[in-house]
Amino acid sequence: MNDEWQTSPGGLVSALVPILQERHGSWVGWTGVADFAPEVFGHDGIELRPVPLSEAELDGYYFGFCNGTLWPLYHDAIRVPQYHRHWWGPYREVNRRFAEETARALHPGDVAWIQDYQLQLVPGLLRDLRDDVTIGFYLHIPFPPVELFARLPWRKEMLDGLLGADVIAFQTQLGRHNFARCAKRFAGAQGGTRQLRIADRIVRLKTAPISIDAARFSEAAESASVQRSAARLREELGSNRTVVLGVDRLDYTKGIDVRLRAFETLLESHPADDLVFVQIAVPSREEVGDYSAMRALVEQIVGRINGDHARPGHVPVHYLYRNVPFEQLVAYYAAADVMTVTPLRDGLNLVAKEYVASRVNGDGVLVLSEFAGAASELPSAVLVNPHDLDGVAASLERAVAMPIEEQRQRMGRMRRQVQTHDVFDWAQKCLTDLNA
Numbered sequence: 001m002n003d004e005w006q007t008s009p010g011g012l013v014s015a016l017v018p019i020l021q022e023r024h025g026s027w028v029g030w031t032g033v034a035d036f037a038p039e040v041f042g043h044d045g046i047e048l049r050p051v052p053l054s055e056a057e058l059d060g061y062y063f064g065f066c067n068g069t070l071w072p073l074y075h076d077a078i079r080v081p082q083y084h085r086h087w088w089g090p091y092r093e094v095n096r097r098f099a100e101e102t103a104r105a106l107h108p109g110d111v112a113w114i115q116d117y118q119l120q121l122v123p124g125l126l127r128d129l130r131d132d133v134t135i136g137f138y139l140h141i142p143f144p145p146v147e148l149f150a151r152l153p154w155r156k157e158m159l160d161g162l163l164g165a166d167v168i169a170f171q172t173q174l175g176r177h178n179f180a181r182c183a184k185r186f187a188g189a190q191g192g193t194r195q196l197r198i199a200d201r202i203v204r205l206k207t208a209p210i211s212i213d214a215a216r217f218s219e220a221a222e223s224a225s226v227q228r229s230a231a232r233l234r235e236e237l238g239s240n241r242t243v244v245l246g247v248d249r250l251d252y253t254k255g256i257d258v259r260l261r262a263f264e265t266l267l268e269s270h271p272a273d274d275l276v277f278v279q280i281a282v283p284s285r286e287e288v289g290d291y292s293a294m295r296a297l298v299e300q301i302v303g304r305i306n307g308d309h310a311r312p313g314h315v316p317v318h319y320l321y322r323n324v325p326f327e328q329l330v331a332y333y334a335a336a337d338v339m340t341v342t343p344l345r346d347g348l349n350l351v352a353k354e355y356v357a358s359r360v361n362g363d364g365v366l367v368l369s370e371f372a373g374a375a376s377e378l379p380s381a382v383l384v385n386p387h388d389l390d391g392v393a394a395s396l397e398r399a400v401a402m403p404i405e406e407q408r409q410r411m412g413r414m415r416r417q418v419q420t421h422d423v424f425d426w427a428q429k430c431l432t433d434l435n436a
Contacts (some may be wrong), residue, residue, distance in 0.1 A: 005043045014213050015427040021045040026105040028098060034058050044132050051101050053094060060090035066118050073152060074117060074144050075253045075345040079290050083153050092121060095161070099125035108132040111434050114165070116140045121157070124164030136434040137165040140210065141347040142373070143175040149182045156211040159187035163198045167433050169206040171373040176205050187248055208378055208430050212350050214422040217357035220330040229331035237276045237335070238314065244277045245336035247351050248328065248343075249284035250321070252294045253371060255342035255386040256281065260301045260317070262342075262392035264308075266400070267316060272309040275400065278318045278332065295321070302408050333358035338365045338399045341372060342386040348373035352381070356414045363407045365399040366414065367392075380410040 007013060020027065026047040031037060037052030053061065064087035073081040099122045102112055113136045114122045123137050149155055159182060162168060170176040176193055183189040189196040189203070196203045237243055243245050244263065248254040257280065263277045281298065285291045302319045309316045324332070333339070340356040349372040356366060356378070369376065369382035375383055382402075384395045 002362045005048075007044050012423065014216075015423040017044065019045065019427065019431065027033045027100045028105060047105065049101050049105055051094075051098050056111055057090045060087050061094045063119070063177045063285070065091040065289050067285055069152075070117050070120075071141070071253075072290075073148060074141050076142075076144065077148055077151075078394045080342050081151070083151075088154055092157075094121055095121035096125055098122050099129060102126055103129040106130055106133050108213050110134070111136065111431070113138065113430070113434065121161035122164075123168075126173040129163035134167075134434055135165045136167045136169070136430070137162060138208070138210075138430065139175065139347070140171065141176045142172070142345055143170060143182075145178050146181045146185055149178070150186070155186050156183070159183050159189075163187060163189065163196070163203055165203060166201075167204045167206060168209040169433065171207075171209050171432055172376060173207050175203070175347075175373075180205060204433070206430075206433050208426060208433070209373060209421075210348055210350070211418065211421055211423045211426045212357060213424070214353070214357040214419045217330060217333075217418075218355055218360055220327055221334050221358040223327075226327055226334060228332050229328060230334035232334040233331060237278070237318070238273075241274060241276045242338065244338045244396065244400070245273065245342060245355075246277070246279040246340045246342075247324075247332070247354075248279075248281060248296070250281040250291060250295055251284055252290050253343055253345055255344050256298050257294070257301055258344075258381055258386050258389060258392060259340045259342045259396075260298065260305065261389055262396055263317070264301070264305050265389065265393035266396050267309050269397070272311070272316045273314055276314075276316060276318065278320070278322055278336070280320045280322075280329075280332065282323055283321065313388055316413070329354075330358050334360075336364065338367060338396070340367045340396070341374075342367070342369045342384065342392060343372050344369070344386050346372040346374075350374075352378060353418045356411065356418045358376070359411055359415065362411050362415070363404060364411055365402050365407055366411075367395050367399050377421070378414050380413040 026049055028049045028051060030053055031050050034055045037050040040049050060146055068082045069087060072079040096318050098119055103126060106112060111124060111134045115138050123135050124133055163183060180193040183196055189198045191197050194205055234401045246259055248256055302317050305317050307309050333355050341349055341352045343349060350373045352366060352368055366381040368378060368383055370383045382395050382399050386392060
């Protein structure tokens with residue numbers, strides 16, 4: 001069995017694997033395949049504990065409650081959340097199963113660190129099963145303001161679940177403050193934005209923005225193979241053209257349509273031959289209707305721009321709907337003069353940090369939504385309101401024309417931030433908070 005599994009190369013896994021190996025820890029999770037859950041087994045020095053999900057549970061729990069209810073609600077209700085009782089049941093059941101499997105893995109005095117919105121009931125359920133352990137919870141997406149969270153029919157149950165943790169950490173200070181207000185209003189908690197009292201327990205609230213393996217991106221960007229790929233991309237796209245790049249999951253929260261329309265506006269005042277836009281859209285949750293609708297809208301805008309502005313030998317927008325291998329992705333980062341990250345709301349957005357880490361020459365411009373959590377860490381980016389189409393277009397124009405000296409000053413500040421506060425620093429900070 002062990003030979004059939006590979007450790008993910010992602011930053012979160014890279015940060016946690018050494019800690020789990022050192023502490024002989026366990027990873028409780030879903031295999032990614034419905035109705036498939038092998039027995040507990042070891043891999044790469046870690047005990048893996050798969051939790052099974054049936055097709056019906058996947059539909060109600062994940063595609064339903066997680067992506068039809070929580071995801072839009074927590075992202076400022078950009079799409080109207082749906083509140084279905086037949087989704088809530090599977091969400092509660094799957095969380096119970098995760099809590100039970102986690103409880104079996106723990107010894108007295110251990111630390112359980114639960115990740116993200118799909119498992120918000122687990123802290124409370126685990127507290128009922130194992131009050132002899134420390135429980136932490138980390139929310140990777142925004143926590144909504146009280147006026148939006150109030151709409152959730154199961155708001156009290158959700159808060160009770162989260163308040164089972166000893167430490168709850170958020171990407172931003174705003175998320176932490178929103179949670180504290182909701183907990184006091186709907187769950188009877190008392191206290192402030194750093195510490196809450198619930199019954200006879202203290203729950204500590206932290207702000208801990210997640211990051212990336214910055215060294216991995218920098219080293220890849222400096223490699224000969226990536227440098228060759230980036231040079232080839234520049235040649236194919238037009239060596240004298242300014243390359244603007246977008247990289248996102250194809251999600252309605254990411255503002256892909258906004259930046260494309262802003263680029264279209266920019267073409268009205270700039271010769272199309274001077275600019276080229278590359279949008280990499282990674283397939284995501286295609287079973288959810290809002291996602292397929294966003295894909296159709298994005299492809300319609302791409303078609304319109306190219307239909308209006310293309311000429312023989314030059315297409316202004318290159319649209320790639322696919323997963324891109326790591327080294328090729330870094331090559332795109334290295335080739336792009338301007339990076340556009342324009343989510344309507346995002347917990348953090350690691351793409352912004354990936355671009356910064358990949359700019360080993362110290363140039364390049366990051367255009368970043370002020371509604372991305374990363375904006376608080378990267379104020380030297382060109383910050384935009386993605387709801388203001390003309391404002392985004394003006395910021396793109398500014399980015400395209402930015403002098404190299406200003407680029408280097410801004411990028412230098414951002415690179416120092418990303419290199420100093422990487423994913424390993426984030427993991428260590430969170431675990432220190434849990435052990436305090």
